[in-house]
Amino acid sequence: MANFENVVVETDLLILGGGMASCGAAVEAAYWAKQQGLKVTLVDKAAMDRSGAVAMGLSAINQYVGLKDGQNSVKDYVDYVRNDLMGVTREDLVADIARHVDSSVHLFEKWGLPIWKDEAGAYVHEGRWQLMINGESYKVVVAEAAKNALLQSGVGEIFERVFIVEPLMDGDRVAGAVGFSVRENKFYIFKAKAVFCAMGGAVHVFKPRSSGEGLGRAWYPPWNSGSSAYFTLRAGAEMTCQEVRFIPVRFKDAYGPVGAWFLLFKSRATNAMGGEYMVERKPELDNWAPYGKVKPIPANLRNYLGMLDVMEGKGPIFMRTEEAMQKLADAYKDDPKAYKAKRKELESEAWEDFLDMTISQAILWAASNVQPEERSSEIAAAEPYFIGSHSGASGAWVSGPEDLQSDESKGDYFWGYMGMSTVKGLFCAGDASGASSHKFSSGSHAEGRSVAKAAIKYIVENNTMPNVDMAACEAMKATILQPLDTYEQFSKTTVTPDVNPNYILPKMFMFRLQKIMDEYAAGVTAQFITNEAQLNRALELLALLKEDSEKLAAADHHDLMRCWENVQRMWQAEAHVRTMLFRQETRWPGYYFRADMPKMDQDNWLKFANCKCDPSSGEWEMIARPIYNIFK
Amino acid sequence: MPSFVNPEKCDGCKALDKTACQHICPNDLMVLEKEQMKAYNRDPSMCWECYNCVKICPTQAVEVRGYADFVPMGASVTPMRSTDSIMWTVTFRNGSIKRFKFPIRTTPEGEAVPEGGFATHTDLNGPALATEPESLGLPEVFTLKG
Ligand SMILES: Cc1cc2nc3c(=O)[nH]c(=O)nc-3n(C[C@H](O)[C@H](O)[C@H](O)COP(=O)(O)OP(=O)(O)OC[C@H]3O[C@@H](n4cnc5c(N)ncnc54)[C@H](O)[C@@H]3O)c2cc1C
Ligand code: SF4
Ligand code: SF4
Numbered sequence: 172m173a174n175f176e177n178v179v180v181e182t183d184l185l186i187l188g189g190g191m192a193s194c195g196a197a198v199e200a201a202y203w204a205k206q207q208g209l210k211v212t213l214v215d216k217a218a219m220d221r222s223g224a225v226a227m228g229l230s231a232i233n234q235y236v237g238l239k240d241g242q243n244s245v246k247d248y249v250d251y252v253r254n255d256l257m258g259v260t261r262e263d264l265v266a267d268i269a270r271h272v273d274s275s276v277h278l279f280e281k282w283g284l285p286i287w288k289d290e291a292g293a294y295v296h297e298g299r300w301q302l303m304i305n306g307e308s309y310k311v312v313v314a315e316a317a318k319n320a321l322l323q324s325g326v327g328e329i330f331e332r333v334f335i336v337e338p339l340m341d342g343d344r345v346a347g348a349v350g351f352s353v354r355e356n357k358f359y360i361f362k363a364k365a366v367f368c369a370m371g372g373a374v375h376v377f378k379p380r381s382s383g384e385g386l387g388r389a390w391y392p393p394w395n396s397g398s399s400a401y402f403t404l405r406a407g408a409e410m411t412c413q414e415v416r417f418i419p420v421r422f423k424d425a426y427g428p429v430g431a432w433f434l435l436f437k438s439r440a441t442n443a444m445g446g447e448y449m450v451e452r453k454p455e456l457d458n459w460a461p462y463g464k465v466k467p468i469p470a471n472l473r474n475y476l477g478m479l480d481v482m483e484g485k486g487p488i489f490m491r492t493e494e495a496m497q498k499l500a501d502a503y504k505d506d507p508k509a510y511k512a513k514r515k516e517l518e519s520e521a522w523e524d525f526l527d528m529t530i531s532q533a534i535l536w537a538a539s540n541v542q543p544e545e546r547s548s549e550i551a552a553a554e555p556y557f558i559g560s561h562s563g564a565s566g567a568w569v570s571g572p573e574d575l576q577s578d579e580s581k582g583d584y585f586w587g588y589m590g591m592s593t594v595k596g597l598f599c600a601g602d603a604s605g606a607s608s609h610k611f612s613s614g615s616h617a618e619g620r621s622v623a624k625a626a627i628k629y630i631v632e633n634n635t636m637p638n639v640d641m642a643a644c645e646a647m648k649a650t651i652l653q654p655l656d657t658y659e660q661f662s663k664t665t666v667t668p669d670v671n672p673n674y675i676l677p678k679m680f681m682f683r684l685q686k687i688m689d690e691y692a693a694g695v696t697a698q699f700i701t702n703e704a705q706l707n708r709a710l711e712l713l714a715l716l717k718e719d720s721e722k723l724a725a726a727d728h729h730d731l732m733r734c735w736e737n738v739q740r741m742w743q744a745e746a747h748v749r750t751m752l753f754r755q756e757t758r759w760p761g762y763y764f765r766a767d768m769p770k771m772d773q774d775n776w777l778k779f780a781n782c783k784c785d786p787s788s789g790e791w792e793m794i795a796r797p798i799y800n801i802f803k
Numbered sequence: 804m805p806s807f808v809n810p811e812k813c814d815g816c817k818a819l820d821k822t823a824c825q826h827i828c829p830n831d832l833m834v835l836e837k838e839q840m841k842a843y844n845r846d847p848s849m850c851w852e853c854y855n856c857v858k859i860c861p862t863q864a865v866e867v868r869g870y871a872d873f874v875p876m877g878a879s880v881t882p883m884r885s886t887d888s889i890m891w892t893v894t895f896r897n898g899s900i901k902r903f904k905f906p907i908r909t910t911p912e913g914e915a916v917p918e919g920g921f922a923t924h925t926d927l928n929g930p931a932l933a934t935e936p937e938s939l940g941l942p943e944v945f946t947l948k949g
Contacts, residue, residue, distance in 0.1 A: 198933075202918070203927060217829040217830075221827050221829055223829070227855070238939060238945070239941055245945050277939070283908040283914075283915060284908065305906045305907060307884075315913065319916070381870065384805070384847055385848075385870035385871075387805065387849045393830055394829045522891075522893070523903060523905055526905070530853070531870070531874075533891075534879070535869065537878035537880060538874045538875040538876065539896070540897050572930060574930055575946070620932050628927050628928065631927065
């Protein structure tokens with residue numbers, strides 16, 4: 172076996188991931204841990220300053236409720252999320268995030284994030300829930316507070332560039348996690364009383380539209396590979412909404428954001444004939460009532476109307492940037508100086524939107540000589556992603572808070588600690604927790620805070636170190652390092668190491684997974700359509716892929732990480748396919764369409780489709796759970 | 804090739820124990836070629852063009868060239884990041900140039916105070932998080948239970 176030194180770390184709370192949810196968790200956990208005399212350890216595969224989905228920056232905070240100014244209520248937010256998710260949402264979880272999210276935003280502002288203000292000093296809204304920011308350093312600022320909280324209080328320690336793979340278990344209780352350094356020959360064994368998992372969502376499970384050099388330019392960042400889903404599934408936790416993928420419609424190819432264009436600049440999108448699908452296809456929305464009739468129209472239905480245009484050969488679809496900018500500037504047309512100033516301001520805002528969060532789009536516009544004030548740009552649906560914190564909903568099935576339950580919901584939604592999965596001591600937040608979408612960056616941070624406080628309470632009330640079986644750890648170590656050994660053993664048996672009958676390299680493994688998912692599980696090539704036979708075929712091919720995963724090979728630390736990232740993606744894929752099969756209807760057209768069950772079935776399927784995989788037998792179990800309407 | 808390194812400018816971060824670009828890349832792509840002490844992107848097709856290596860390089864040695872499989876040639880987007888603002892130069896294929904400057908933070912680097920100066924409390928059982936209700940700007944945290 173490759174020679175990796177064991178590093179054993181004992182802690183009270185182990186935080187996995189260093190993204191938005193984990194940074195929230197670190198700040199909150201450090202505060203309570205100091206009072207309780209506990210230790211907190213955070214592990215990130217990258218550098219916290221620039222890790223996770225916010226690594227590049229963002230141009231908006233997408234969840235701010237505005238409670239203090241009475242702009243909206245907690246119930247308003249719950250109503251919005253429930254409708255956007257076609258009725259499938261955990262209202263207790265969404266409400267918990269909504270009641271705490273404003274305080275995360277107020278903290279961001281204190282920490283130094285520039286939030287746009289109007290002349291009266293009020294936040295500038297992009298839409299009802301969104302705030303405009305100068306967010307180039309959003310993650311740097313939020314990570315700085317988290318690091319200061321952990322390190323200055325003396326309760327914490329941080330490990331960067333350690334890639335987490337498997338959970339450690341003590342019977343039905345989580346006991347920690349194992350992983351490896353991507354820099355040195357070190358195998359990490361973290362033993363903990365509670366584990367907080369927030370390692371993001373998943374991309375590259377499906378074939379991206381661009382598969383050459385632009386492969387990495389997916390909308391979702393290539394470094395989040397389904398580590399959260401894998402970790403929680405492997406611990407035996409029940410998962411929810413694994414069928415609820417997210418497909419964003421963005422500027423085509425570079426995936427630049429459209430939110431500011433639609434919401435702030437009030438732009439229209441039109442097809443090749445100049446028709447506006449949101450107007451022309453309005454009657455289609457009746458088929459998806461009651462959700463088709465609410466405002467704003469659910470994201471998947473907006474996607475769907477555009478996709479129908481494309482499928483009928485009416486593409487490309489254009490964002491009418493020139494028209495929108497003209498209209499906004501027209502308000503000032505009688506005052507040439509103010510008109511010029513307004514045009515300039517709009518231009519700067521439009522470019523900042525890209526430069527803060529999707530710089531590639533700025534390159535693409537510059538390389539195509541696009542001036543948005545002069546001509547429209549194409550928009551298109553991206554490939555599917557797993558991002559439970561955004562408009563998807565996939566993640567672990569977790570307990571809600573006790574005080575946000577109805578008499579009805581309490582038995583099914585509450586089991587002791589906010590954010591705890593069905594595995595004792597395993598807490599989840601951000602993309603790792605499910606059925607509570609539309610939390611975005613701010614809500615993930617707030618949820619991280621709320622769940623971390625509950626995790627500390629759990630530790631105080633269950634203050635024993637679980638047992639860790641060192642023999643089991645050694646076995647895991649051998650499995651995790653196997654790709655290095657495989658490469659070492661066989662790479663010299665062919666003249667070049669890239670084609671070898673004894674192993675598969677991580678990139679080809681990823682391509683194999685992507686091809687299966689793209690063609691059979693409603694990817695871009697399949698126009699987001701699937702059916703039972705296709706999904707069963709996907710499962711057959713995934714089973715062969717799973718067998719071959721034991722033959723993954725890695726030349727170095729970096730490739731070893733790539734191997735495990737792709738195993739994680741494969742597990743996310745299997746959970747997704749199984750859950751699409753289980754849900755016998757089409758509920759989210761625009762995300763995926765079951766051609767054999769083309770209608771929504773409110774009578775039988777207004778419920779959660781959950782799944783879990785028994786860690787010892789490998790058997791999957793599908794479970795339906797009820798939806799309770801707490802905020803009537 | 805998304806991010807790429809200009810060999811004339813890269814000094815390998817003077818052979819310190821880790822280079823800046825290697826330290827920051829969220830996808831672990833930047834590596835140092837030890838013989839020449841020059842950094843490079845080991846897998847351009849896994850690059851998000853997040854520009855973190857570009858922004859952090861002390862010698863401005865890292866640049867980005869748009870993805871060859873869909874971006875026409877000839878444009879560039881170049882940041883200059885200081886402690887409180889960032890200046891962008893966007894050069895179009897046709898040679899025209901636009902410049903933008905945006906603030907990036909309002910506090911001195913390194914000084915974010917975790918509790919943000921809000922009052923804290925000691926009740927581990929209630930729904931109020933450490934800095935709440937003060938950080939919410941409300942008298943109390945929302946709940947359904949009277
Ligand atoms: C393109 C894009 C645009 C967005 N725009 C907005 C917006 O405008 N406004 C807004 O509010 N929100 C936006 N969001 C949503 C927001 O980014 C997410 O909701 C938020 O980042 C989720 O937080 P998280 O902590 O769950 O995951 P992340 O922030 O992604 O953090 C995941 C963390 O886990 C670490 N990690 C992953 N795998 C491992 C492993 N195996 N071992 C150790 N560590 C690991 C990562 O390095 C990272 O630190 C956007 C998201 C994307 C992708
Ligand atoms: S940060 Fe710049 S100077 Fe340092 S190794 Fe990387 S490219 Fe070279
Ligand atoms: S642009 Fe981002 S993803 Fe690409 S090499 Fe640089 S830091 Fe890494």
